[in-house]
Amino acid sequence: MSGVQTIKVEATEDGSRVDRWFKRRFPHVSAIMVQKLCRKGQIRVDGGRVKGDSRVHEGQEIRIPPLPEPGERPPVNRMSDEDIAYVKSLVIYQDDELIAFNKPAGLAVQGGSKTTRHLDGMLDAFGEGLDRPRLVHRLDKDTSGILIVGKGPKATARLAKAFQSHKTRKTYWAIAIGVPKPKMGEIKGFMRKAAASGVDSERETMVAAGHGDEGAQHALTRYVVIGEAGQKASWVALRPVTGRTHQLRVHLAAMGTAILGDKKYTCHRPAPEDLGRRLCLHARRLEIPRPGGKPLVLTADLPPALKKIYDTLGFSVKEISETDIEEDLA
Template sequence: MSGVQIKTVKEDEVGMRLDRWFKTHFPELRHGDLEKCLRKGQIRVAGGRVKANRRLEIGEEIRVPPLQNEPRPSKPSQFRPEDASAVRDMIIFEDDAMLAINKPFGLAVQGGTNTKRHLDGMLASLEKDGERPRLVHRLDKDTGGLMLLAKTRQAAQRLGDAFKAHDIEKTYWALAAGAPRPRQGTIDMPIAKRMIRIGEGEEERVVPADGEGAKKAITDYQTIDEAGYNVAFLAMRPVTGRTHQLRVHAAAIGSPIIGDGKYGGTRASLEGVSTNLHLFCRTMTFPHPKNRRKMTLTASLSGHMLETWKFFTFDANAKCEWPEDIR
C-alpha cells in the first residue's frame, strides 16, 4: 500500500485515455476498482472529477490514491529469441517516434485461431524501457509490403488519427488476370459483408452491394504494364479503406488479382506463377507523427511477387504517379 501520489502527464501520453494510463502505470489496479475510485472522487485529473474515458493533456496532474490490490503475476514472455532479429530484418525506416517494416507475405499481423506466430507478438521482442512498437493499422496475412508502427503512445494516436482521417495515401501493386479497360480510372462501388452460398454451405464474404450495410468504397487504379491480354501489372490506390476492398473491386471489373481464389475464382489462377495472392503495399505518403511533415516511404517488392515480376520482366522499381484528374 502506498500513499497519495501526484503524477504529471508526459508528452507521449497526450490524448491517452485515463483508464489506459492506469493500466500502463498501475497494472495491478483492477478496472472495477478504478471505476470505484473515480466514482468516489479519489482519482482526480487537474483537480477535478473525471471518467475513465477522459483524454489526458500534457502537464495535467493526476491524483492517485493509495492502492491496495496485490500485484498480479506477470505473464511469461511469449516471443522467441529469434523474433527480434526477424523484425529487425523487416525494418526499412526508423526514428525515435516510429518505424516502418516490409511485412513478409504469409505473416499474420495479429493472433487468432490456429495462429501462434504473428507480428504483434513478435514486437514484444523490441520492448525497451517499458515501451514496445505498436500496431496502428493492418495488412491481411496474405498481403505483403509496407506497414507503419508507432514507438510511443503519442505517435500511435497521431498515426491512428491520420488513418481515420484518410490523410495517408497508400499505393498497392497487384498482378491482375486480364488487363482492365480503360487502362486507368476509378472504381466507385459500395461493398458489404453478405452470407454467400458456397457449394452446400454458406460463407461470409465482401461483395458489391446496395442497401442495408453497404459502405462507400472507392479505388483508383492504373495499368503500369501488360503481358499480352491476360496479365496486367496494376497500381491501386484505396481512397476508402474497406476490408478486402481492392480484391473485390479488381474482381468486379473483370481483372481479379492472381492468387485470389476467394473473389476471383478459377480466373485468379495463372500457369507458371505462384498461386499465392499477388497484392503488395508499395508506398505510403503520410504526416510524420512527431513533426507532421509529409513523408513517403517505399517497400521493395519481395517474395513470390518479385519472382513473378522477374518471370514477366516487369520493372520492380517502376514509378507510379497519380494524375490529379483521375477522378
C-alpha cells in the same frame, strides 16, 4: 499498493481485448491476476463487468482496482532470440515517432482464431508498457509490404488519426489476371461484410451492397495499369481512397480481373502459367503527413517470391517511373 484508477480507452486501443489492454498498461500484473480481477468484478468497463477476452472501444472508461507495485519482474522479452532477430530484420525505417516494417506475406498482423504468431505479438521486442509500439493500421495476412507502428501513445494517436481521416496516401501493386478496362480510372460502389470473425479479417468476406443496405459502406479505389503480359496478366497500381476490408481484392475481382493468387475473390479467367500460388498484392508506398514539414515517404521492395513472378511475366521495376504513377493516381 496503488489506489483505484479510471483510464479512458484511446483511439489506437479500440477493439483490444481487456487482458491485452491491461498487459500493455500494467506489464507487471500477471494474466492470472487480470482474470481473477475480472471474475470478481473489480475490473469494469463503463461500470459493467467484463471478461478477460471482452473487447474495449474508444472512449470507454476502465476501472482499475488497487494493484501491487511493480517490484521484481521477469525479463521483458519472453520471445525467442530467433523471433526477436526475425522481427527486427523486417524493419525498413524508424525514427522517434514510428517503426516501418516490410511485412512478408503469410505473417498475420494480429492474433485471431488459431493465429498465435503475429506481428503485434512480436512488438515486445521493441519495448514494454506504454513504450511498447502499437499498431495504427492493418494489412491482410497474405498481403506483403509496408506496415507502420507508433512509438508511444501520443505518436500512435496522431498516426492513427492520419489514417482514419485519409490523410495518408497508400499505393499498392498487384498482378491482375487479365487487363482491366479502361486501363486507368476509378472503381467505386458499396460493400458490406457478409460474415465477421473478430480481428481475424481473413475469415471475413465482403460482398457488393446497395446504398442504404444495412452495414453498407462506400468504397473508392483509383487504379492505373503499369504493364501488360499480353492479355494474360497485368501489373496494376492501386490507391484505396477509402479503407474497407479487402477493398482492393473485391474491386479488381468485380472488374473480372481478380488479383493473381486470390482464393477468396476470384474471376472466370485462369491464372497464367500456374503462377497463382500466392496473393500478388504488395503495399509498395506510404506517404505520411508530418506537422510543419514535408511528408514522410516510405517504399517497400518486392519480396523475392513476388519479384520472381514479376520477372516471369516480364515486369521490370527499373523500367517504370513511380513519379508518373503517383500523378496518375492523384
